[in-house]
Amino acid sequence: MTLLRDYSARILSILRPIKRSKLAVLPWIFTVSLCLVNTAAAAPSERQLTLFSNNCLQCHAAPHISAPQLGNPSDWEDINAQGEETVLKHVAEGMGGMPPLGYCSACDEQDLRQLIYLMTGMQPSIKSSTQHSKESL
Numbered sequence: 001m002t003l004l005r006d007y008s009a010r011i012l013s014i015l016r017p018i019k020r021s022k023l024a025v026l027p028w029i030f031t032v033s034l035c036l037v038n039t040a041a042a043a044p045s046e047r048q049l050t051l052f053s054n055n056c057l058q059c060h061a062a063p064h065i066s067a068p069q070l071g072n073p074s075d076w077e078d079i080n081a082q083g084e085e086t087v088l089k090h091v092a093e094g095m096g097g098m099p100p101l102g103y104c105s106a107c108d109e110q111d112l113r114q115l116i117y118l119m120t121g122m123q124p125s126i127k128s129s130t131q132h133s134k135e136s137l
């Protein structure tokens with residue numbers, strides 16, 4: 001839980017300089033925290049959080065840019081409906097104002113999947129979850 005609190009505090013400190021209501025971000029933090037508690041295996045690593053804040057937030061936590069915004073679930077509804085594989089392809093190859101890999105040249109496929117979960121609120125797809133076999137018993 002300490003880790004979770006650190007993580008939330010960190011995200012808030014990243015978002016603080018950006019002029020948007022902290023309240024709008026809280027449901028997102030709540031969702032991510034729940035995610036982390038429920039699927040411990042899928043928790044992002046410290047390195048992935050750094051990649052996220054260094055590469056993705058410059059556009060996705062910047063309301064003046066026409067990118068879907070972090071913590072704004074309505075921005076992500078249609079995107080998430082495409083499914084994880086399609087979204088991953090768009091992130092890897094780029095699309096419109098979204099640069100290939102979101103400028104994250106250090107990201108491998110697992111990193112990108114993890115960053116997409118963080119960004120979109122999407123849950124890891126069942127087939128790639130190692131918990132599946134346990135849960136279906």
Ligand code: HEC
Nearest residue numbers: 055056059066067079087090095096097098101102104115
């Ligand atoms: C230079 C600004 C910029 C950066 C950096 C950036 N994005 Fe984006 N991103 C965008 C824009 C703009 C769109 C909307 C593209 C469109 O709909 O044409 C987008 C769209 C997306 C989408 C939705 C794709 C879809 O299928 O519609 C995801 C997911 C995403 N970005 C994740 C990321 C991640 C993860 C990172 C960091 C690794 C990142 N972005 C970095 C600007 C950026």
